[in-house]
Amino acid sequence: MERQTSIETSAANGSLIRCSGDWTADTAGSLERELAGLGLPGAGPVQLDLAGIGRLDTVGAWLLSNLRHRLGGKADFIGGTEQHRRLLDRIGDTELQRVAPPPKPNFFVYPFDLLGRMVIGGAQDIFQANVVQGRLISAFARTATFQASLRFPSFVSQFEQIVLRAIPIVALISLVVGAIITQQTILQLRAFGAVIFVVDLAAILMFREIGVLLAAIMVAGRSGSAITAEIGSMRMREEFDALQVMGVDPYQALLLPRVLALVVGLPLLAFVGAMAGLVGAAIVSLVYGDIPFDIFIGRLQDAMTVRSVVVGMIKAPFMAFLVGLIACIEGLKVEGSAESLGRRTTSSVVKSIFVVIVADGLFAVFFAAIGF
Amino acid sequence: MAETTSPPVLSVHDLKVEIGGRKIINGMSFEAHRGEILGLIGPSGSGKSVTMRAIVRLLPSTGEIRILGRNYAELDREERVATQRNWGILFQQGALFSSLSVLENIEFPMREHLHLSSALRRDIARIKLDLVGLPAKAAQLYPSELSGGMIKRAALARALALDPQILFLDEPTAGLDPIGAGKFDELIVTLRDTLDLTVLMVTHDLDSLATACDRIVALADGKLLLAGTMAEMRASTHPWLRDYFHGPRAHGLEG
Numbered sequence: 001m002e003r004q005t006s007i008e009t010s011a012a013n014g015s016l017i018r019c020s021g022d023w024t025a026d027t028a029g030s031l032e033r034e035l036a037g038l039g040l041p042g043a044g045p046v047q048l049d050l051a052g053i054g055r056l057d058t059v060g061a062w063l064l065s066n067l068r069h070r071l072g073g074k075a076d077f078i079g080g081t082e083q084h085r086r087l088l089d090r091i092g093d094t095e096l097q098r099v100a101p102p103p104k105p106n107f108f109v110y111p112f113d114l115l116g117r118m119v120i121g122g123a124q125d126i127f128q129a130n131v132v133q134g135r136l137i138s139a140f141a142r143t144a145t146f147q148a149s150l151r152f153p154s155f156v157s158q159f160e161q162i163v164l165r166a167i168p169i170v171a172l173i174s175l176v177v178g179a180i181i182t183q184q185t186i187l188q189l190r191a192f193g194a195v196i197f198v199v200d201l202a203a204i205l206m207f208r209e210i211g212v213l214l215a216a217i218m219v220a221g222r223s224g225s226a227i228t229a230e231i232g233s234m235r236m237r238e239e240f241d242a243l244q245v246m247g248v249d250p251y252q253a254l255l256l257p258r259v260l261a262l263v264v265g266l267p268l269l270a271f272v273g274a275m276a277g278l279v280g281a282a283i284v285s286l287v288y289g290d291i292p293f294d295i296f297i298g299r300l301q302d303a304m305t306v307r308s309v310v311v312g313m314i315k316a317p318f319m320a321f322l323v324g325l326i327a328c329i330e331g332l333k334v335e336g337s338a339e340s341l342g343r344r345t346t347s348s349v350v351k352s353i354f355v356v357i358v359a360d361g362l363f364a365v366f367f368a369a370i371g372f
Numbered sequence: 373m374a375e376t377t378s379p380p381v382l383s384v385h386d387l388k389v390e391i392g393g394r395k396i397i398n399g400m401s402f403e404a405h406r407g408e409i410l411g412l413i414g415p416s417g418s419g420k421s422v423t424m425r426a427i428v429r430l431l432p433s434t435g436e437i438r439i440l441g442r443n444y445a446e447l448d449r450e451e452r453v454a455t456q457r458n459w460g461i462l463f464q465q466g467a468l469f470s471s472l473s474v475l476e477n478i479e480f481p482m483r484e485h486l487h488l489s490s491a492l493r494r495d496i497a498r499i500k501l502d503l504v505g506l507p508a509k510a511a512q513l514y515p516s517e518l519s520g521g522m523i524k525r526a527a528l529a530r531a532l533a534l535d536p537q538i539l540f541l542d543e544p545t546a547g548l549d550p551i552g553a554g555k556f557d558e559l560i561v562t563l564r565d566t567l568d569l570t571v572l573m574v575t576h577d578l579d580s581l582a583t584a585c586d587r588i589v590a591l592a593d594g595k596l597l598l599a600g601t602m603a604e605m606r607a608s609t610h611p612w613l614r615d616y617f618h619g620p621r622a623h624g625l626e627g
Contacts, residue, residue: 025496025535029487057535058503058567059488059496083568090566094502102512336516337470 004031005038014045017067017075020052023060031063038067046071050080050088061091068092125329132251132329136259139252148249154257162223162258163265169222170215170269171276177214178206178277182284195289199296200303202281207308211274212266213360216319219266220352224327227258228348231331232341259324266320267313274312311372315363322359323352379441381406381538381570382427387435389419389426389594396422397433398594404538409564409571411581414591415612420574421464423591424540427572428461440537457485460531464542466523468515474526475501475511481533500529503566505559521552528559532567539563541573545580553577557584578622590616 004021023031048068053060065088068075077088105113142148185198231254234240243250278300285291291299330348334341380403389397396419404410412420426433429444437444439455447455468477478497482488488496501511504525510518518526524544531539544560545553557580564571575581581588581602588605590597590613598608606617616622 025482025486025488028492029489032489032492058499058532059486059492059535062492062496062499087566087568090503091499094499337514339471 003034005034007039014047016047016049018049018052019064020054022055023053023063024055024057025059028059028063031060035063035067040071046075048075048077050077050084053080053084056080056084056087058087058091061087064088065092065094128329128333129325132255132332133325135249135251136255136325136328139249139256140260142252143256148252150260151253151257154253155261158257158261159265161226162219162261163269166215166218166222166269167272170218170273173218174206174211174214174273174277175280177210178202178280179284181205181210182281183288186285186289190289196291196295196299198281198285198289199291199299202278202285203300203304204308206274206277206281207304207312209312209360209364211277212270212312212316212319213356215266215269215273216316216323216356216360217353219262219269219320220323220356221349223258223262224323224352225345225349227324227327228331228334228345229341231255231328232334232344235332235334236336236341255324255328259321259328262320262324263317266323267316270312270316271309274309307372311363311367315360318363319356319359322355326352326355378406380404380438381408381440382572383436383438384423384427385436385438387423387426387433387437389422389431389433391422391431396594397426399435400591400594400596402589402596402599404570404572406570407564407568408586409560409573409584411585411588412572412574412591413576413581413588413616414597418591419594420591421542424542424572424574428459428540453485457534458536459538459540460534460536461540462524462527462531462542462544464546466515466527468518468523468527468530470515473512473514474506474518474529477515477526478530478533481530485534497529497533500532501526503532503563504529505555520547521549521556524548524556525559532563535567537568537570539569539571541571541575543574543576545575545577550579554579554583556580560584578617 004019004023004027006018006020008016008018021027048064048071050064056064061084064077068077077085080088139148143150182198182202185201186195189195189198231240234254240250240254243253282293282296285296286293327348330344330351334344382404384403385401387397387400388395400423402410412423414420422431425431427437427439440458442451442455444452444455468474469480472480475494475497478500479493482493482496486493498508498511501508506522506525506529510522510526515523515526524547528541528544539560541560545556548556557577560571560573561584563569573580573585575585585602587599587601589599590605592612597610598605598613605613608614608617
């Protein structure tokens with residue numbers, strides 16, 4: 001790279017720094033290095049000759065102003081076009097105020113700072129959950145007592161999105177999981193010559209636990225994320241505020257139909273899932289356990305009780321409500337940026353799945369305790 | 373400001389844009405000369421924004437678009453990137469990256485296209501911030517924390533990050549109060565003078581047209597209605613232009 005500055009010193013007129021070539025963003029890298037290594041002339045007046053400069057942009061102008069500043073501001077610009085001088089004047093006037101970035105917490109304090117924030121955040125989450133839950137329930141109460149109309153079209157379209165369209169995937173997953181569990185069970189029970197009891201196990205497990213749990217997890221991933229993203233982007237674009245100032249309760253108009261569709265829909269999905277799981281179990285029983293379909297069904301009539309079905313159906317609406325609640329809370333927490341929308345959606349799915357599994361465990365303990 | 377001897381910085385010839393089988397722009401031609409601020413006006417839905425988006429190749433179009441004397445369609449990949457570096461665009465809503473701070477937003481194009489040391493890049497970004505008249509403390513803020521006027525200014529600073537020769541502005545003063553809008557017009561003229569810019573501005577703001585624009589291009593139904601100075605516009609007998617420039621909101625232009 002050719003040098004773009006040269007220094008001429010004469011006793012009479014002091015020093016002259018001659019600048020040449022293009023002083024633009026493209027040449028800035030090499031110019032920066034060159035200027036850093038430039039030995040500055042000592043005492044005496046200094047002039048900066050701009051006549052040789054081709055193109056000049058803000059980056060070049062800033063470098064020139066910096067050079068002049070380094071010379072103690074006593075250097076004069078000579079030569080150069082009117083356009084260049086105008087730019088230099090404007091850039092030279094710029095006083096860069098450095099704003100200190102916000103102070104970083106002390107290295108030792110940082111973990112505690114983080115822990116404190118997490119605790120406070122958790123407490124706020126619980127508070128917020130209660131607020132949203134309360135408003136949802138009051139919206140539901142107003143609908144149930146005919147003080148406010150249920151938004152039926154919205155409910156139906158949400159029901160289609162959340163429930164009907166989820167049937168194939170929920171059924172498929174339950175079928176496969178039912179098949180896998182049955183296959184493993186048959187392999188174990190064969191040692192005891194009790195293969196036929198696989199039907200009992202499949203029936204109870206599918207209806208009490210697996211059907212509802214798989215459906216809830218699928219819905220949390222499929223619809224929980226969708227609800228969070230919808231509500232979040234509505235908040236970002238002030239649609240939420242628009243509803244509020246029109247005197248329409250957004251909880252009534254937006255959140256309730258979604259949560260209601262979940263609560264009504266999840267038991268149905270869980271039932272479909274459990275049935276599909278039984279189909280998977282029946283197929284695997286035939287292939288691995290040599291249990292024909294008619295024997296399977298005959299045994300099923302003995303093994304399955306209404307109680308197993310009821311247990312699953314009782315759990316489903318609670319899990320659906322938890323998924324809906326978390327999806328709404330996270331959606332309402334979305335702030336301005338696209339990044340925050342992504343973070344909230346992720347956290348909605350993770351939290352709902354976690355909560356659904358914990359709730360399932362609590363239900364198991366509860367039903368065992370009351371002997372149901 | 374227009375130097376008729378030099379080739380136009382931007383020339384559009386017989387531009388046609390079709391979206392979903394509907395002809396939005398149907399044979400438009402105009403030129404912008406170096407150092408000129410060109411206003412693009414027309415009724416809502418006449419295709420002003422579409423024209424701008426077609427010029428910067430966000431929409432497919434037919435016809436010839438020459439930027440700095442070169443036909444964009446004939447350029448290879450690298451030359452296209454070089455051309456893109458030569459234009460800066462201010463979108464209507466600012467289109468600042470919401471996950472980056474204002475300073476990071478301005479640094480972003482420089483980080484992508486230039487090889488500058490980080491200290492220099494930061495200084496240049498601060499200069500751009502100062503050029504558009506934003507206070508230094510705005511640098512650390514995020515787009516969601518900015519007011520409407522500040523978003524426009526920050527977005528303008530980002531559009532100027534690479535020292536473009538052409539600046540496209542999509543309704544720069546929409547949503548600003550009259551004082552803020554007036555200052556924005558002044559800012560654009562000042563920037564044009566210091567940075568030697570050519571500006572194409574889509575606008576509805578009569579005051580912007582009067583104070584900032586050197587020439588005006590009027591569009592209607594996807595066709596060029598008239599291109600000329602403010603005086604020529606006001607002298608036109610076309611009904612829409614007469615309503616536009618002599619309507620109740622145009623009284624500020626009288627006398």
